[in-house]
Amino acid sequence: MTTSSKFLFRASLVAASVAAASSAYSAGFALNDHSATASGKALGGVAASNADISASFWNPALFVNAKETTVFVSGAYVMPSMDVTNISANNATAAGGTAIAGSTTNSDSVDNTFVPSFYFAKPLSDKTVAGISLNVPFGLSGDYGDDWAGRFHATETSLQDIALSFSLAHRMNDWVSVGASVQVHKAEVVLGSAVGISGVEGDGRIEADDTGYGYSFGIAMEPRKGTRLGLGYRSEVDFDFKGDVKYKNVATLNASALTTGYDLIDTTVSDSITLPSVLTLSMEQDLTQKLIFGLSAIRTGWGSMDGLNIDFDSAQPNSVLTFGFEDQWMYSAGLTYVYSDQLTLRTGVAMDNSPVTDKYRSARTPDGDRKWISVGATYDFNDMTSATFAFTHVMIDDVSVSRDGTGEDRARGKLSADYSSSANVVSVAMNMAF
Template sequence: MTTFSTRSCILFKASVVALAVASASSAYSAGFALNDHSTTASGSAIAGAAASGEDISFSYWNPALFLNAKKNTFYVSGAYVMPKMDVTNISAKNAIAFGGSPISGSTTNSDSVDNAFIPAFYYAMPLSDDTVGGISLNAPFGLSGDYGNSWPGRFHATETSLKDVALAFSVAHRVNDWFSAGASVQVHRAHVVLASAVGAATPNPGTEGLGKIKAAATGYGFSLGVLMEPIKGTRIGIGYRSKVKFDFKGDVKYDNVAGVNQALAQKGYQLVNTSAEDNLKFPDVLTISLDQALTNKLRLGLSAIHTGWSSISDGLNIKFGSKQPNSVLTFGFDDEWMYSAGLTYDYSEAWTLRTGIAMDNSPVTDKYRSARTPDGDRKWYSLGATYHIDDSSSASFAYTYVSIEDVSVNRDGSLPEDASRGTYKADYASSANVVSLAYTKSF
């Protein structure tokens, strides 16, 4: 009977974890980070992102790049992410305590990820010839998806949603002709909705229910950046975004758990609607970039981006407002790098063309890959263009195809955290198409 409670705790632990592991629709970038904060940058696969002199949207990776504004300037960007995830060869069994019997449901699932819109906004205001103030609004982390309530892996995950919005206030200063620096402070607000089945999949009525958690948190971060131009045409940028700690607080609500609670009666606690809380420390990001002029019209961009995923490697420990035991879930994430290279070509006074490729390594390890973390390494293939409407305004477009490594999940019950969830196996084939549009205006 203890397995009912343990299962529910673990499931809600796993649900909160789903904020951070993008099992649903973060097909665009490894882990749970969202990388489309600039249509301009996306056109070249974020190559040269911390060193570019094109516009103020690159300030996301390096706040010193607000100095790209010579006048009051705003930049608005939006990316529409269209992910695809085919889950095949699905099989799941109840925990041994429930007899280890197979869980019914389809062996395939191709409708578990949702399209998503990622907005970004920047405003720059020169304070002097060498100093610029800036404000930006971004969605650094996010995911959305729903496996459904009847698939075999429903005790591992059903619905998952995360929205994180960050408001940043920045200042950038040109120290001399070859060195500039910038900094920002950020306020993040994150909302979570997640659900999973609780109980056991057996023929006996009332032994399976559904639980859902909604939570929110505010976190704070900062960023620092420097830009160096040792010789004309060679720009080197380094930007750092700090870790952000979220103390999530919310509530848990259950449906159809009368039979589950009968099994728990002798244990002195029930699955009841109550509070739930835990914390996540979203990772820091270090970006090192080169923007090199090859000719008067052609530039090469290179970026290496390190994400400190190990900040959430130990996992979570959810505390409930009832007598339910705390729940522990391990991530086992590794720190990883993303590498990109791209070209920018000034085709004419009106048109600038871009292309780029990138390799984005997943932080998920084979041992801990699960229904909530079916993550694989990604390759980006990007192209884009900017049309300069006049001297003070332009419109940009970018398209990225993301190819994701095929992976298999094999939760065979050997991990202690799966003792009451049962086993789960499946193969995942994923990809994504991303279309981005932007408009910028100076005045």
């Protein structure tokens, strides 16, 4: 193994250990902080940006921003808050729909999380650049604990997707550049919940993983000086998850015949999930020599994720959870102001629409529409090194979960709860040329 491949392997392990970011940041469970530069302007104009190589996540053609061998390392510290109130749950399968004992409020189900990104660019000629990047495109993490009343719907939920990309970008002429990448994705899913009915219950926990493959392509244009346009596309990624389910404290439950003819036993599980495609359209316009205005529209193809349909390698019937996700757009606008030769300032706003509908919202997907307000800055120490900072406040619409305990929820029971969420995100980055 070469020195560079060893480094990338270690970087992948580091990313995997911290990748499960809270769903409080981005709609659905897409993660959008892959660049402190882009975050400072709320992604406004990101797929058309000529600032640095970190915009290549949205448009691989932008690796041509590297004129020398360049490393860009970025990290986002996500500080979410989610309060769950008015929790009410019932055993729909019990006589009379008996109420489930447990806490009726929950304010400790999401934790602060660090999300890393890494980019490396090497010019092969005056027109062609090779790039490598490591990102966390999707992440979700929540743990309600074992004592809340909705524990039969969810106790723990985690999904993390690590992507290692290999890219080529080429400047066709003075105003058109193109780029493409191939990606290796490593994803893991963890699902936990109580099983049985209140008073005669145990715990189940599923862990499964798989490796998938994707690609991206993009084009960046500057049809006239000061006007930049960009389009980038990241493909869907298919996963055939395989793993294990392990149960605790189910001996009494199995003996009570409440499982209607089957025992809950440790076994293997499988499920197929397709993570969505992402299409980014951007425009940047130099308003003056110092002021740049940017717009972006980002479409995430959430409709590819129909839900969970977990197949147990035993007599236990499949566990089904319909997501009912809808394709959605995020819209953003940003301003960049070159204050001096050393200091660049940024700000931006965004509207990030949730793919979750009221009909299918669940304790695993308690998602609402988001609004961003961002500020940021870059300080150039010299021609070779710069540092970037960004702060984003995310406001999330209040939502409610209402599950009637029928159909796929028959074994989970009824659940109603109100969710109030927000998040603050601090991003920092270093850009180094050699």
